[in-house]
Amino acid sequence: MAEALQQLEIDDLSAEAEQFIRELDSETYLHFSGQKETYDLPPIYERHERLTRLDTALALGASVDGERRRRELWKFACEGYLGNFVKEEASKVAELEATLTARVGDEEVPYRMLRPRIMNESDRGERAQLEALRNDLTEQHLNALHLHAAEVVHTETTRLGAANYADLYRGFAFRLDDLAAQCRTFLADTESLWEEAGDRIYRARLGLGLGEVERWDVARALRGAEWDAAFPRKTMLPALEATLGDLGVDLGAQKNVELDLEERPNKDPRAFCSPIDVPGRVVLVIKPQGGPDDWRALFHEAGHTEHFAHTSPSLSMEERRLGDNAVTEGWAMLLEHLTIDPVWLERRLDFSRPYEFAAEGATFLLLIVRRYCAKLLYELEFHTADEPTALRPRYVELLADATKVAPSPTDYLADMDGGFYASEYLRAWAFEAQLRSYLRERFGNAWFSRREAGSLLRELWAEGQKPTADELLQDVAGETLDLAAVGDRVREALAAA
Numbered sequence: 001m002a003e004a005l006q007q008l009e010i011d012d013l014s015a016e017a018e019q020f021i022r023e024l025d026s027e028t029y030l031h032f033s034g035q036k037e038t039y040d041l042p043p044i045y046e047r048h049e050r051l052t053r054l055d056t057a058l059a060l061g062a063s064v065d066g067e068r069r070r071r072e073l074w075k076f077a078c079e080g081y082l083g084n085f086v087k088e089e090a091s092k093v094a095e096l097e098a099t100l101t102a103r104v105g106d107e108e109v110p111y112r113m114l115r116p117r118i119m120n121e122s123d124r125g126e127r128a129q130l131e132a133l134r135n136d137l138t139e140q141h142l143n144a145l146h147l148h149a150a151e152v153v154h155t156e157t158t159r160l161g162a163a164n165y166a167d168l169y170r171g172f173a174f175r176l177d178d179l180a181a182q183c184r185t186f187l188a189d190t191e192s193l194w195e196e197a198g199d200r201i202y203r204a205r206l207g208l209g210l211g212e213v214e215r216w217d218v219a220r221a222l223r224g225a226e227w228d229a230a231f232p233r234k235t236m237l238p239a240l241e242a243t244l245g246d247l248g249v250d251l252g253a254q255k256n257v258e259l260d261l262e263e264r265p266n267k268d269p270r271a272f273c274s275p276i277d278v279p280g281r282v283v284l285v286i287k288p289q290g291g292p293d294d295w296r297a298l299f300h301e302a303g304h305t306e307h308f309a310h311t312s313p314s315l316s317m318e319e320r321r322l323g324d325n326a327v328t329e330g331w332a333m334l335l336e337h338l339t340i341d342p343v344w345l346e347r348r349l350d351f352s353r354p355y356e357f358a359a360e361g362a363t364f365l366l367l368i369v370r371r372y373c374a375k376l377l378y379e380l381e382f383h384t385a386d387e388p389t390a391l392r393p394r395y396v397e398l399l400a401d402a403t404k405v406a407p408s409p410t411d412y413l414a415d416m417d418g419g420f421y422a423s424e425y426l427r428a429w430a431f432e433a434q435l436r437s438y439l440r441e442r443f444g445n446a447w448f449s450r451r452e453a454g455s456l457l458r459e460l461w462a463e464g465q466k467p468t469a470d471e472l473l474q475d476v477a478g479e480t481l482d483l484a485a486v487g488d489r490v491r492e493a494l495a496a497a
């Protein structure tokens with residue numbers, strides 16, 4: 001049994017953890033924004049060796065009291081301990097993803113561009129071929145690294161005093177079993193809804209019924225190319241600025257927010273947010289392409305950006321940088337889903353069939369939430385199994401059951417999020433659905449155009465991640481977080497079309 005630490009030692013570790021996070025976020029920003037080909041995690045881990053040691057994690061574990069701050073720091077140290085064993089694999093995977101290419105005709109297409117290529121390819125046969133090329137690269141170069149990392153994490157978790165990875169997170173107060181039960185209920189309750197709405201949308205977007213769709217068609221349908229004209233590249237940022245302006249936020253005047261819009265060949269095509277210092281320096285990175293999918297990604301990342309940028313500097317490190325990530329994901333979803341809100345679409349864009357588009361957006365929200373329900377159920381099985389490779393067919397089975405389209409077995413390792421992040425997304429979707437209906441009741445359907453709604457949001461953003469998503473929702477709306485709210489939200493949008 002490790003000895004509990006003194007408060008001064010804990011404060012010292014906490015300050016070092018903040019520096020550690022700052023360096024990790026800064027490296028992530030440089031690599032994924034295309035400013036640095038390598039992704040050098042090992043030297044960062046070496047500089048903060050103290051936070052990766054087993055004795056530090058165990059001593060922090062022994063120091064956990066009723067206070068959430070200490071539990072958060074203990075969780076961080078456990079993740080540092082595990083991350084230290086797989087930092088080489090993580091660096092290697094990122095570097096390979098940045099440098100591998102596939103030969104398509106007489107062109108070399110970078111690995112990270114294969115997915116966007118599939119989304120933008122209107123020919124089915126070409127899409128199937130691109131997907132096969134991507135799977136080959138994943139299988140040949142990446143899966144051995146993913147597998148080794150999974151095995152090491154599996155073994156090392158027991159040294160932290162947990163029977164397995166799922167138990168470790170239960171110890172961090174992740175209510176995984178309660179959420180898994182909600183997922184099973186959600187999957188059962190929305191099964192026929194998805195079968196009908198899914199069939200309708202695939203027919204509308206691809207001319208294929210749900211039974212005919214293959215996995216390489218799904219990304220193409222999600223892309224929503226037929227709506228591109230309504231979501232032009234050049235109005236993305238102005239629409240974001242105007243929306244934030246209505247809420248009382250002047251994006252251009254925020255000194256702690258940087259927009260990285262530069263074109264770089266290796267820049268990741270997906271928008272992302274790097275909260276290098278919270279709230280001191282938050283970077284929103286985008287490579288604007290236009291189209292509904294790109295708009296959604298921009299608004300999602302802007303939600304994170306504003307949450308971190310408004311976080312009160314007087315909060316503790318644990319409340320600003322750690323805590324419940326369902327909170328920041330919830331704020332991200334709230335802004336993201338404006339782009340499928342018919343009232344917002346009518347107001348902000350020159351949009352002729354907003355209710356039809358909103359219904360399609362809600363249908364894909366249903367798909368994604370069903371997919372994540374299956375992912376969480378899969379991860380719970382994966383992390384309690386003795387032999388990870390045995391879970392490959394289970395991945396296909398669980399995801400196919402939820403989405404009605406079989407995924408590639410190749411992705412059974414890469415399609416997992418560390419730290420049960422899938423559970424944070426699921427709770428964030430519930431949070432968004434419930435908070436949105438509260439905002440509409442209190443401020444009207446155009447709540448996003450009301451300055452008072454903006455004042456409320458800014459007040460809540462200032463709390464950082466001190467409260468959990470459950471506590472925030474309880475405080476504001478007097479409700480308990482419940483995934484069923486997502487089903488109601490989807491049904492409402494479908495009925496309005």
Ligand SMILES: [Zn+2]
Pocket residue numbers: 300304328329332
């Ligand atoms: Zn996010």
